[in-house]
Amino acid sequence: xxxxxxxxxxxxxxxxxxxxxxxxxxxxxxxxxxxxxxxxxxxxxxxxxxxxxxxxxxxxxxxxxxxxxxxxxxxxxxxxxxxxxxxxxxxxxxxxxxxxxxxxxxxxxxxxxxxxxxxxxxxxxxxxxxxxxxxxxxxxxxxxxxxxxxxxxxxxxxxxxxxxxxxxxxxxxxxxxxxxxxxxxxxxxxxxxxxxxxxxxxxxxxxxxxxxxxxxxxxxxxxxxxxxxxxxxxxxxxxxxxxxxxxxxxxxxxxxxxxxxxxxxxxxxxxxxxxxxxxxxxxxxxxxxxxxxxxxxxxxxxxxxxxxxxxxxxxxxxxxxxxxxxxxxxxxxxxxxxxxxxxxxxxxxxxxxxxxxxxxxxxxxxxxxxxxxxxxxxxxxxxxxxxxxxxxxxxxxxxxxxxxxxxxxxxxxxxxxxxxxxxxxxxxxxxxxxxxxxxxxxxxxxxxxxxxxxxxxxxxxxxxxxxxxxxxxxxxxxxxxxxxxxxxxxxxxxxxxxxxxxxxxxxx
Amino acid sequence: xxxxxxxxxxxxxxxxxxxxxxxxxxxxxxxxxxxxxxxxxxxxxxxxxxxxxxxxxxxxxxxxxxxxxxxxxxxxxxxxxxxxxxxxxxxxxxxxxxxxxxxxxxxxxxxxxxxxxxxxxxxxxxxxxxxxxxxxxxxxxxxxxxxxxxxxxxxxxxxxxx
Numbered sequence: 001x002x003x004x005x006x007x008x009x010x011x012x013x014x015x016x017x018x019x020x021x022x023x024x025x026x027x028x029x030x031x032x033x034x035x036x037x038x039x040x041x042x043x044x045x046x047x048x049x050x051x052x053x054x055x056x057x058x059x060x061x062x063x064x065x066x067x068x069x070x071x072x073x074x075x076x077x078x079x080x081x082x083x084x085x086x087x088x089x090x091x092x093x094x095x096x097x098x099x100x101x102x103x104x105x106x107x108x109x110x111x112x113x114x115x116x117x118x119x120x121x122x123x124x125x126x127x128x129x130x131x132x133x134x135x136x137x138x139x140x141x142x143x144x145x146x147x148x149x150x151x152x153x154x155x156x157x158x159x160x161x162x163x164x165x166x167x168x169x170x171x172x173x174x175x176x177x178x179x180x181x182x183x184x185x186x187x188x189x190x191x192x193x194x195x196x197x198x199x200x201x202x203x204x205x206x207x208x209x210x211x212x213x214x215x216x217x218x219x220x221x222x223x224x225x226x227x228x229x230x231x232x233x234x235x236x237x238x239x240x241x242x243x244x245x246x247x248x249x250x251x252x253x254x255x256x257x258x259x260x261x262x263x264x265x266x267x268x269x270x271x272x273x274x275x276x277x278x279x280x281x282x283x284x285x286x287x288x289x290x291x292x293x294x295x296x297x298x299x300x301x302x303x304x305x306x307x308x309x310x311x312x313x314x315x316x317x318x319x320x321x322x323x324x325x326x327x328x329x330x331x332x333x334x335x336x337x338x339x340x341x342x343x344x345x346x347x348x349x350x351x352x353x354x355x356x357x358x359x360x361x362x363x364x365x366x367x368x369x370x371x372x373x374x375x376x377x378x379x380x381x382x383x384x385x386x387x388x389x390x391x392x393x394x395x396x397x398x399x400x401x402x403x404x405x406x407x408x409x410x411x412x413x414x415x416x417x418x419x420x421x422x423x424x425x426x427x428x429x430x431x432x433x434x435x436x437x438x439x440x441x442x443x444x445x446x447x448x449x450x451x452x453x454x455x456x457x458x459x460x461x462x463x464x465x466x467x468x469x470x471x472x473x474x475x476x477x478x479x480x481x482x483x484x485x486x487x488x489x490x491x492x493x494x495x496x497x498x499x500x501x502x503x504x505x506x507x508x
Numbered sequence: 509x510x511x512x513x514x515x516x517x518x519x520x521x522x523x524x525x526x527x528x529x530x531x532x533x534x535x536x537x538x539x540x541x542x543x544x545x546x547x548x549x550x551x552x553x554x555x556x557x558x559x560x561x562x563x564x565x566x567x568x569x570x571x572x573x574x575x576x577x578x579x580x581x582x583x584x585x586x587x588x589x590x591x592x593x594x595x596x597x598x599x600x601x602x603x604x605x606x607x608x609x610x611x612x613x614x615x616x617x618x619x620x621x622x623x624x625x626x627x628x629x630x631x632x633x634x635x636x637x638x639x640x641x642x643x644x645x646x647x648x649x650x651x652x653x654x655x656x657x658x659x660x661x662x663x664x665x666x667x668x669x670x
Contacts, residue, residue, distance in 0.1 A: 010639050013654035045641035180597030183638035211536075218544075218581055219637055221650060256537075257544060259579035262635060276539025276565075278578040294536060336641065338602035343641030366603065375598055411599045411640065425598070429635070435578075 001027065001034050004052040004059065006105065008041035008190050009222040010183070014064065016049035022067035023051075026074050040191015042105030043333075043345030044092055052087055053077055061087040092342065092361070097323060099331050100308045101347045104191035110229055112237055115194045121245070123313030127202045128247050132162055135206040139309060141317035143329025147184075148174055148265075148302030149377060149406040149480070151395040154309075157299060160289040161207040164297035169209035171200050172274065172293055172300045175216040175223070176258050176265040179378025181409030184333040185303035187345055189216070189223040192307070193230035194239075197253065199306035201244055202313060203299055204251040212253035213293070214303075215270055218260055228255045262379075262433040266479045267300040269435055280435045281479045302407070304333060323349035328394035336362045338375075338411035355389040358412055369414040373496070375422075377406020379429050380484035382491035383419065402491060404484070419496035424452040426488040430481060441482025444473040448489065455500050463500065466493065515585055516554045524549065525557045529564035539565065539575055543582055552583040588623040588630035590668045593647045596633045599640035608644055608661050609633070615665050629668045 005011070005020055020036065027034035044050060047063035051073070061084040062073060073080050084090060098104075107114040115121070127135055140155025161169055173196065177185040189196060200212045216224050231253060234240040242250045261279045264270045268282035271293050292298025308330065312320045320330045328350035334357060336343050341363035358364070358374055365371055373383040382403035384391070391401050398405045413422075427448030434441045448469055454462035470486035477483040493500055528545045532538040542561060546553050553576055562569045576582045594609050613619060616631055623630040639645035642654035646661075648668055653660065 009637070009652055010642055010654065013637075013639050013645060013652035014642055048642070177638065178636060180636045181599045181640045182636075183640055186638040219634060256540065258581075259540060259543070260581035261579050273540065275537040276575065278574050280578075338599040338640060338643060340641070345641075379598060409599075409640065411602055413602045417602065422598070422601075425601070433635075 001032055002037070002054040003034065004037045004039045004054065005049060005065075006041045006191075007038035007109075007222075008048070008187060009220070010045050010187075011041055011048040011050070012222070014045075014048045015066065018067045019049050019051065019065045019070065022070040026070050030074055032074070037108050039107065040104045040109050041187055041345075042087070042093060043101065043187060043347075044090070044342075045344035046342050047084070050087075057086070059087045060085065061090060092344075092346070095361070096347050097331050097349055098347045099311050099320070099323075100195070100304060101188065101192070101333060101345065102311070103195065104188055107192065109191050109193055109226055110233060112194060112233055112239070115192070119314060120194055120310070121198060121239075123310035124198050124201055124245065127205050127313050128245065128249065130205075132206055132208065135202070135313075136162055138317050139206065139312060142312045142320040143317075143324070143327070144305060144308060144312060144320070145328070145395065146302055147304035147308070147332070147407065149179075149404065151405075154301060154305050157289055157301070158203065158206050160287065161209070161297045161299045164290050166297050168211070168296050169207055170293045170296060170298040171203045171207070171209045171212040171253075171306075172271065172298055173200055173212065173214040173303055173306055174265065174267060174270055174300055175214050175220075175227075175303045176270060177220070177303070177407065178217060178262040178265045179380070179407050179409055181337040181375065181411035182335050182378055182407040183337070183409070184335055184345055184407065186220050186223050188303060188307050189220070190226050193227050194234065195307045195310055196227070196303055197230060197234050197239065199309035200253055201240070201251045202309050203301065203306060205244075205249055207297075207299055209297075209299065210250045210252065212251065213256050213274060214253065215256050215258060215264070215274055217258040217264075224255060224257055231255060261435075262429075263435045263479075263481055266481060269479070270300065271298065278435070280437050281481075283478060304407075325349075325351040325392060325394050325397075327396055332393065332405070332408050334361075334393070335407075335409040336412070337409060339365045339367055339414050340412040341366050350394045351392050353390050353392055354384060354410075357393065357410060358389070362410075362412065365412060365414045367414050367416075369416065371412055372415045372417050373413045373419065373422075373492075375411045375413070375488065376409070377404045377487075378409055379426060380404075380480060380487055381406045381409075382487040383413075383422065383495060384491070385495040387495070402487070402494070404487065419492040419499040420452065420456055420502075423489045423492040423500075424449060424456075426485055426492075427452060430485040434481060438476070438478040438482060440473045440476035441478070441485075444469055444477075444482060445485060448473075448485070452489075463493070515552060516550045517556045521550070521554050521556050522560050525554075525560040526564065529561055533564060539567075539572070543576065547582060551586040555584070589628050590649055590670070591630045591632065592664070592668045593632045593634040593637075595635070595637055595639070595643070595645045597636040597640075599636070600644040603643040605644035605656075608656055608658070611658065611661060612665060615662070616669070624669075628670075
């Protein structure tokens with residue numbers, strides 16, 4: 001009997017290890033030879049732990065699986081109360097366009113042969129036959145933009161590094177996924193690490209870099225573990241090292257672990273941290289592309305940007321570019337989170353409306369209460385009210401509504417959320433996590449908390465001060481931490497003024 | 509009791525730190541890997557390590573101290589036998605994590621960042637474990653828990669106090 005059960009951190013947090021133990025014990029009791037593959041997550045977190053039974057008709061899903069339900073599963077899988085039918089036919093999965101996450105949840109994450117059998121390394125093999133400018137051109141034409149949040153065209157960044165002079169260049173993968181509501185980096189590193197490795201090698205080929213680093217946050221021990229093992233396997237298999245797949249080209253990489261500083265998700269602060277310094281933000285220019293890690297030309301890309309490169313090379317720029325809207329090309333892994341019924345990772349072309357995402361795909365709130373707000377793009381993203389739910393999902397479309405898509409995490413709140421408290425939290429978080437280099441962020445966030453507290457006490461004059469302060473932080477901060485904290489604060493104030501007026505009404 | 513929370517010191521510590529520094533000195537940007545390894549070994553970064561690292565990497569003591577104090581992860585003192593981290597980020601807040609955090613603080617009699625007097629448990633906030641679609645989440649000694657409610661939190665607190 002061949003079974004698949006995710007070893008993804010979310011599946012584990014929902015009891016996958018206990019299910020695995022029960023499966024093994026039951027199989028042994030019944031004298032059944034069990035092949036249990038620990039795959040990544042398919043992203044349907046509300047169904048985790050999602051057990052799959054491999055049959056000649058395809059894989060059949062059962063979930064959310066519990067240790068107590070294991071015995072009945074062995075009795076008769078087809079009649080099991082948790083049986084969901086063929087995994088591929090589940091509507092939540094069927095509606096997606098899985099390009100970056102095509103293999104995630106399907107293959108054994110650390111089985112390189114399984115990876116190759118599912119279109120893995122096809123992009124790299126093609127890239128090895130291409131010249132640097134053609135490679136850069138292909139990525140530029142695909143329209144791929146930085147999936148970490150900034151949305152900078154990946155190909156342009158690569159071009160700068162490719163043309164920069166210097167004997168040594170680097171590919172640095174930003175896996176410091178600290179934004180609440182986001183887990184796409186974690187899921188792909190745990191579920192399909194070779195796609196990230198392949199993407200980094202291709203980036204190396206395109207720019208002339210021969211060394212890469214993946215900087216993973218310490219809050220992701222499972223991802224660190226899987227990525228580290230994958231790098232070792234890649235080295236042993238000749239994928240990484242002096243001769244990539246037997247070619248004349250060299251590329252090697254190393255996994256590095258952060259130490260619990262949110263600001264290190266900012267690229268220049270990440271580079272300082274990687275160099276062994278405090279994670280202080282650097283002023284730009286110079287751009288990291290010209291003077292990055294150890295002062296050398298460096299590509300700093302998000303996990304999803306790099307993990308998407310293999311399919312672009314395998315299928316061609318045009319294939320990827322054909323998905324999406326406006327200047328947002330290709331697919332985006334939406335992470336639907338918070339107070340939501342069907343939470344998880346949903347990869348689809350850009351362009352869905354927020355209403356479709358939250359109500360149709362997400363199924364509304366988990367609590368069953370009305371949706372009050374959705375925060376998009378992490379702690380630095382804006383809170384959108386129902387009135388903005390028709391906004392199509394895209395970089396420019398969100399910017400036009402005073403928001404940002406960030407890393408495409410969406411956190412749903414029901415009508416019990418107090419938006420004044422959420423604004424206060426945004427300022428408090430910024431104050432705690434500020435690296436301290438620039439005044440608008442370091443001092444502004446502390447004053448921000450105090451000012452929100454004044455409003456909470458009914459001091460109406462403080463509203464103007466808060467707006468002023470947000471303006472100063474937005475235009476005066478060195479990086480996105482201080483610069484974007486005004487997004488959640490101002491959106492809360494603009495769209496939910498009643499939450500800021502409550503104390504005043506009480507005072508009157 | 510006090511033994512549990514007293515920092516490691518002395519020649520044995522310096523010798524081991526020296527080894528760790530030497531083993532990593534050839535890497536590009538060796539300081540974070542060194543600090544992680546030291547903390548892995550001792551459960552914290554002992555004060556005595558600072559001088560050894562500074563000499564080994566040709567850095568100022570202030571610089572090494574600055575790095576240690578910048579990052580939330582590095583401890584100056586050992587943690588309790590169990591470390592319970594409860595997520596306080598937005599996605600978990602949307603599912604009631606603040607109330608659970610209050611409950612944990614009240615039941616353990618600890619504020620965020622404190623260790624119980626008997627050295628059994630340290631309570632810490634954490635900002636995002638990437639379990640945002642199955643919030644609220646927590647981590648006990650590296651083991652993840654999701655979709656916490658009052659009952660499962662109480663069970664977790666019982667484990668933490670064991």
